[in-house]
Every structure is written in C-alpha cells, then in structure tokens.
Amino acid sequence: MRIYENFEINDNNNRTITIGDFDGVHIGHTKLIEKTIDISQKTGTLSCALTFKFNTANIMSNKIKYLCTVQEKIILFEQTGIDELYIIEFNEDIRKKTSLDFIQNVLVDRLNVKNLVLGDDAKLGSDRLAIDSIKKVCDLTGVNLYCLSQIQYNNKRITSSYIRSMIIDGVVGDELREFLGRDYSFVGEVVHGNSFGKILGFPTANIVIDSSLVVPKYGVYYATCQIDDKIFNAGINIGDKPSVDNSYFGLEAFLLDFDDDIYGKKIKINLKKFIRPEEKFDSIEKLKEQISKDIENIRKLL
Numbered sequence: 298m299r300i301y302e303n304f305e306i307n308d309n310n311n312r313t314i315t316i317g318d319f320d321g322v323h324i325g326h327t328k329l330i331e332k333t334i335d336i337s338q339k340t341g342t343l344s345c346a347l348t349f350k351f352n353t354a355n356i357m358s359n360k361i362k363y364l365c366t367v368q369e370k371i372i373l374f375e376q377t378g379i380d381e382l383y384i385i386e387f388n389e390d391i392r393k394k395t396s397l398d399f400i401q402n403v404l405v406d407r408l409n410v411k412n413l414v415l416g417d418d419a420k421l422g423s424d425r426l427a428i429d430s431i432k433k434v435c436d437l438t439g440v441n442l443y444c445l446s447q448i449q450y451n452n453k454r455i456t457s458s459y460i461r462s463m464i465i466d467g468v469v470g471d472e473l474r475e476f477l478g479r480d481y482s483f484v485g486e487v488v489h490g491n492s493f494g495k496i497l498g499f500p501t502a503n504i505v506i507d508s509s510l511v512v513p514k515y516g517v518y519y520a521t522c523q524i525d526d527k528i529f530n531a532g533i534n535i536g537d538k539p540s541v542d543n544s545y546f547g548l549e550a551f552l553l554d555f556d557d558d559i560y561g562k563k564i565k566i567n568l569k570k571f572i573r574p575e576e577k578f579d580s581i582e583k584l585k586e587q588i589s590k591d592i593e594n595i596r597k598l599l
C-alpha cells in the first residue's frame with residue numbers, strides 16, 4: 298500500500314476512491330473498502346481511500362475521542378489490501394472547498410478519479426451536499442458514483458459514534474466485535490507507578506495510553522496483553538482508583554502467572570469482557586478480597 302499526505306501525484310493512473318474519516322476502520326468501513334477494491338478490479342483502476350489525520354468534526358473543537366490512532370488506522374488499511382491511502386490534513390483549504398470544487402479540482406484533475414464509492418449517509422464539501430446532490434455533481438464531472446447502504450447489526454447502524462457509545466458503556470467482547478470487527482485495543486508504555494498493587498500482593502503494570510482515544514467505562518475487565526510476540530491473560534483496572542489515597546486516573550494490568558520485568562516496554566491490550574464497575578472500598582482488606590474475586594472470575598473465563 299502506498300501512502301500519500303498530499304494530492305501531488307504525477308502519474309496517469311485512473312483511480313477508484315472512497316472517502317471518509319474511517320475512525321476505527323470498522324465493519325461498515327470495510328464494506329466500503331471491499332466495494333472500492335471490487336470496482337477497481339473490474340475497471341482496471343487503482344483502489345484508493347482518502348481519509349484525514351483528525352476527525353473532521355474536530356476542526357472547530359477537540360471533543361471527539363478516537364477508536365484508533367493515526368498509525369493504527371494506517372495498519373488497519375494495510376490489512377484491507379487497498380492500493381493507495383491518502384491521509385490528509387483537514388486544513389482550511391480543504392474545509393472551504395465546495396463539493397464541485399473538490400470533486401473536479403482534486404479528485405478528477407489531480408488524482409484521475411473515475412469512480413467514487415460512498416455510504417448513503419455521506420456529506421461532502423463545505424456545502425455539505427447529501428448523496429443525491431453529490432450524484433448530480435459526479436454526473437457533471439464525469440465520475441461514476443457508487444452508493445452503499447449503511448450496514449446494520451441487530452437493527453443498529455454500524456457507525457463510529459455508536460461504537461464509541463458502546464465502549465463508553467463498557468460493552469466489549471463478542472457484542473462489540475459485531476460492530477468494530479475486532480476487540481477494542483490500545484497500545485501503551487509500561488511505566489513506574491506507586492507500587493500499591495505490589496503492596497496488596499497483586500503487582501500491576503501501569504500503562505500510559507494515548508489521551509486522544511476513547512476511554513472505556515471505568516471498572517475491571519478481562520483482557521489479553523501482547524508483549525513482544527507473546528500473549529498473556531490479564532485483569533485490567535481502568536479508572537480513578539477511588540480506594541487509594543491521592544487517587545488519579547490510570548490503567549493497570551495484572552498479568553496472570555507472570556512476573557517478568559516489563560518497565561519501558563510497549564504493551565497491547567485487547568479488552569475481552571467487562572467484569573464489574575469501579576467501586577470505592579471501606580478498607581484495604583475489602584479491596585484485596587474483591588481483587589481476589591475478580592481474578593477468580595477471570596480465570597473461570599479461560
């Protein structure tokens with residue numbers, strides 16, 4: 298897969314392209330990408346996706362949290378088999394372009410786009426044209442428009458915003474995979490904490506995660522952790538640690554049957570199941586008892 302950060306392409310290749318934020322590259326997105334690749338193969342064109350480094354809704358504010366980082370998005374696109382990925386800064390120049398300006402002067406004149414693949418809820422340009430109006434612009438500019446109906450599961454439209462709401466509500470595992478297409482995961486570095494877990498008899502890895510990502514519902518989860526090329530089962534606590542003095546937000550992983558030194562290592566966490574919400578305990582003994590129960594419950598899942 299070739300990756301471009303601008304539209305300065307000097308070749309004569311014709312292209313089939315799909316456009317969107319593609320946050321999370323979820324099942325709905327992969328259907329668009331699969332359709333793009335299918336049309337490109339039938340028309341002898343390059344299959345392409347155009348996305349943005351940051352969610353287009355965040356151009357005026359920074360309120361939306363992401364389902365994946367930019368680097369993770371690139372990896373997910375690589376796995377689809379698409380030929381080219383345009384990952385563009387959503388700057389003022391792009392934001393001000395009307396649909397006609399964007400399709401004619403960017404897609405057609407610069408990228409030689411012959412086919413455009415969009416979802417039926419797509420909006421394009423500063424004029425925010427809906428799909429019927431986009432079709433008229435495509436007819437004017439000689440671009441073939443292909444429109445896909447939104448993918449649903451259990452009568453719910455598969456969208457990034459709905460997936461974010463699921464994660465915020467603590468919905469992970471099988472139910473989330475039906476929408477996202479995989480476990481919700483994040484990668485972070487193991488850092489030194491206050492060693493409180495070790496004092497309790499449950500040494501944990503304190504992990505710093507990207508602050509731009511969606512934070513799951515506070516509580517305890519069963520997860521798998523990947524360190525280098527090995528996978529370990531773990532109990533994960535996400536939250537403010539209300540039972541601890543000077544509490545603060547953090548993510549801690551207690552890796553089952555594991556005692557190696559992993560400070561400074563990158564660790565990938567895949568959330569599998571929500572165990573219980575965050576609680577404040579009256580005493581350290583009650584906290585230790587609950588942690589033991591949590592670990593016992595997680596082992597029952599293995």
